[in-house]
Each structure stands twice: as C-alpha cells, then as structure tokens.
Amino acid sequence: MSRITHASPSYDWRTITALNTVSTLAQIGQFGIIFVIVPVWLALQGLSAAQLGFFAASLWMGQMPGLGLAPWLCRLWGARTVVVVGLAGSVVALLGMAWVPMASWPWSAYLVCGFLAGLGMGLRWVGLEPWLYNIAPAHARGRLVGFHETLIAAAPVVAPAIAAWVGVQGHTILWVGVGFTVSALVPLAFARTPPVEEAHHVNSWPQSARAAWPHRIFKQGLLIALCGGMLESALAGLFAVFAGDRGFEAEGIAHLLTAFGLGGLLLQYPVGWMADHWGLRAACALAALGTALAAALLALAPLVPGLPGVPVAFATMFVLGGLITAFLTLALIAATKTPTPDMAWNVSSLSMAYSLSAVVGPVVAGGAMTATSSVALMWFAAAVGVVMVGLLLKK
Secondary structure, eight states: OOOOOOOOSSOOHHHHHHHHHHHHHHHIIIIIIIIIIHHHHHHHTTOOHHHHHHHHHHHHHHHHHHHHHHHHHHHHHOHHHHHHHHHHHHHHHHHHHHHHHHHTOOTTHHHHHHHHHHHHHHHHHHHHHHHHHTTSOHHHHHHHHHHHHHHHTTHHHHHHHHHHHHOSSSSHHHHHHHHHHHHTHHHHTTSOOOOOOOOOSOOOHHHHHHHHTTOHHHHHHHHHHHHHHHHHHHHHHHHHHHHHTTTOOHHHHHHHHHHHHHHHHHSHHHHHHHHHHHOHHHHHHHHHHHHHHHHHHHHHGGGSTTOOHHHHHHHHHHHHHHHHHHHHHHHHHHHHHSOSSOHHHHHHHHHHHHHHHHHHHHHHHHHHHHHSOTTHHHHHHHHHHHHHHHHHHOO
16 A cells, blocks of 8 residues: 655755766766767767767757657656666667777768767656756755756766876777766666656647747747757867867867866856846847857967967867856746746757757758868857847847
8 A cells, every 4th residue: 555645845855866966977978978078089980070060960869859758758657767768878879889980880870879879868858857856846946956957067077077087099988988877877776756747737839839939038048049059069069170170189179178068067157147137138148249259269269379279278168168058058047937837848848949959050060161171160159159149139
C-alpha cells in the first residue's frame, strides 16, 4: 500500500543536491567535451571548416527531437529513465566518434554521432530540469534556477581546462567525456522519484502561440533566441579553425575556449542586472553591440601592428563568451515575463527556436569560411550582432 505524505515546507535537499550534481557532471561531458572540445579534436582529424560546420549543426539538430519528445517520454517512462537514456545516448556517441577513424569510416559518420549526442543532451535537459525546478515553490524557484544555471555554466570552463591538461590528440579527451557522463548516474540514484503529474487544462500549441505572439516582449525574446543560437553554435563549432589559422596550437585553443567559458560563467549576473534595471531591450542591445565590437576586434587584431595579439585574444574571448552566453538567458527572461498563462510553452518554444537557429549558424559561417577565409567567422558574428541591435531598437 502507498502512504499518503503531507506537504512539508522544507525542501527535499537530497534530491536537489543529487540533481544539481547530475547536471554539473553531465553538462561537462555532454556539452563541455562534445560541443566545445570535440570540434577541436575533429579539426586535428583533418575536417575542414565546412565539415566542422555540419558537425556542429548535427549536435543542435539532434537536440530538437530530444527537446520535443522528452515531456511525452517523461509521462510514459518517468523522468529518471529519460535522463538515463539521454546520458546513454551521449556515451554511445562518444564511443562512435572514437571508432570512426579506426574503422576508416567516412567523415559523415561523425554527423550521426553528433546527432545522437545532441539527442542525448536534449533528453537529459528536459528530463531533469522540470523535475528539479518543481521541488521548490514558485516564490523560491528563481534562486534554484539561478544556482543550477551557474553550476552548468562551469562546463565550458572545466572542459577546455581539462583538454589543455590532458591534450586533445588521441582518444583521451573522448574517454574524459565518457567518464563525466557515466559518473552522473551515481548521484541520479540518490534522487527521489518525482510524482507523476496529470495534465489539466493544457492548451494546444496553436492556442499558446496565439496568446504569446501579440506581446512585444515575446517577439523580442524570439529575435534574441534566433540570433543567439546562431552565434553560440558558430563560435563553439568553428573557433578552432579560426584560431588555428592564427598560429594557436590545440592547447592554446583550449585555453582560449576556457576564457570564453569563464566569461559565460562570470558575466551572467551583470547582464541580468542590466535586464532588471535598464530593461530587456536595452540589455540585449548592449550585449549585441558588445558582441559585434568584440568579434570585429578579434578579426582585426592580428592585422594591426603593435597590438599584443595573445592578451587581446584572451580578453576579447572572455567578453565574447559572457555576451553570447547571455542571449539564451535573456531569451528565457523574455519567456517568463510574457504575460500569458502558459509559461511552459513560452520557455519551450524559445528554447527550441534557439536550438533550431543553432543548426543554421555553423553551416552558414562554415560555408563563408570555406569560400573566403577563417576570418569570416568573426565577421559573421559581428554582422549578426549589428542586425540584432538594429531590430531591437526599431520602433
């Protein structure tokens, strides 16, 4: 017989701690290693800028069915099983990447692995986060979300640091990704199973879309998500080619990516402060303008006599990481502030828009780099930033 337990004002700290630990470990393996470091590893395998662009697109394309299927699978299997399946998908993808060169398979096999890795991350993302956030009451949920986002923002810092330590050559870095992803299963075992939720008064997608679309802040969030996804995926997937053409070795590229991730970790609070005090549109316009200026500086710095290229590169990557990472945060702020009854749809739709645009970014930037030179990556980022500023300030 099942026992009826009464609601308690105390939080389930065991599950909160367990799920935050799962996210931290899994994010290092699934995002930090696969999304940030594997493109560097693939560049060493001889993939061109266009091929790396397609690989980066496959990662984000794989997330789309993961994000869409996870809520249904959670109702069917339970959140814990969905998280396990997501972790397993990324492990299989990493093992497949290691096997491709040994089996002399064509480079397109990496795209299958990338799609599977993205699918695994999407399943883990949506399988875990609602489970975690529903533990806290609404008035305390913001603090829990903020703490969790800070933890997972460490992934693009930790992964490049590990890559710089163990090296990117060989298969060691892939095994590091497997290790972090598998280790997330341990704290998952300590999380209490969430209650099964019944769906009441669930609006259809067309109904929710019609409710959100008239609101200006939702349209701003959609613009931010579409541009931000392109920027993050293009920079993460193709930066190794840009930096390599400027004389950086694999370890140096890993250090630059660490600076990028560190900016994403440390600059989120200032951007959020700007959104609270100056408004979402002003905060995003400043972030987009800063992105355009930083990208242009990276494109021009090696060509300007007298500029210390390496310190400029590290400082600019720090700023660029903070500003580009902030676009998803700002898009989600727009989703939560859109005055409709279906906040879950707002968040889900803008997250999917972000992932969908992230498929396009590396393909377009990679094609431009192949047609011209690797500096096209930074001019692409600068152009997207300028377009964002113009559209956000348009009355």
